[in-house]
Amino acid sequence: MIHINNLTLSFHGNCILDSINLHIQPHEIVAIIGASGAGKSTFLRCLNLLEKPQSGNISIDNLSFDVSKFKRDQIVKFRQQTAMVFQQFNLFPQKNALENVMEGLVIVKKYPKEKAKQIAYEKLVEVGLADRVDHYPKQLSGGQQQRVAIARALAMNPKVLLLDEPTSALDPELVGEVLATIKMAAKSGITMILVSHEMSFVHDIATRVLFLDKGQIIEDGSPDKVFLNPVQQRTRDFLSRYYSAMQMDYEI
Structure with a gap:
């Protein structure tokens, strides 16, 4: 359904997204995790062209575009394939x-x-x-x-629902009602790409988890695989902080 090939974006000589390649199937709930500054939100914004990558190709169903050659009418048509929920509510x-x-x-x-x-x-x-x-x-x-x-x-x-840290602006006591709403949307079968720091929620809702580090996807797998048996040391180091905070009774 979604095909991303060699997506690259730099700001002032700093590489934010480094030749990302990713294929997402219909109805997948893909969660993107990683440290601040890893490029998570920027990647999400590229998927509806709120940020314009320097190079790469993005396809959603039968719409396929070289991001360096978009025309205005194509941008409008492409954005109609997705809908985005931001950190701030923007009402x-x-x-x-x-x-x-x-x-x-x-x-x-x-x-x-x-x-x-x-x-x-x-x-x-x-x-x-x-x-x-x-x-x-x-x-x-x-x-x-x-x-x-x-x-x-x-x-x-939309064909794809994009959610960028949808609970980050909320008081802790209000987070639950929003997470319950997102879970309801996920059960409807919509394809969803979610950036979140709510690790327990990500583990519960996602069908697939990506770990983004320095503009690259270095971990890609099921929630159990990424959270309980990550391949990369960088992923282990990142998750160990959350397990410590949650007082988990095991280590990775």
């Missing part, structure tokens, strides 16, 4: 929850307002916010705002 403060979810359906997909309203309401119900459709962002908790953002992404019916 329109002057629009209520229903209107925030409707926005992309009306502006991007050109749906009639009544159809957009119906879809938006259904998605808000799915994320447990049926009683908050008329509330504005300032009237919602951080967790509720992020759930509106997830509803907005799902409403676009």
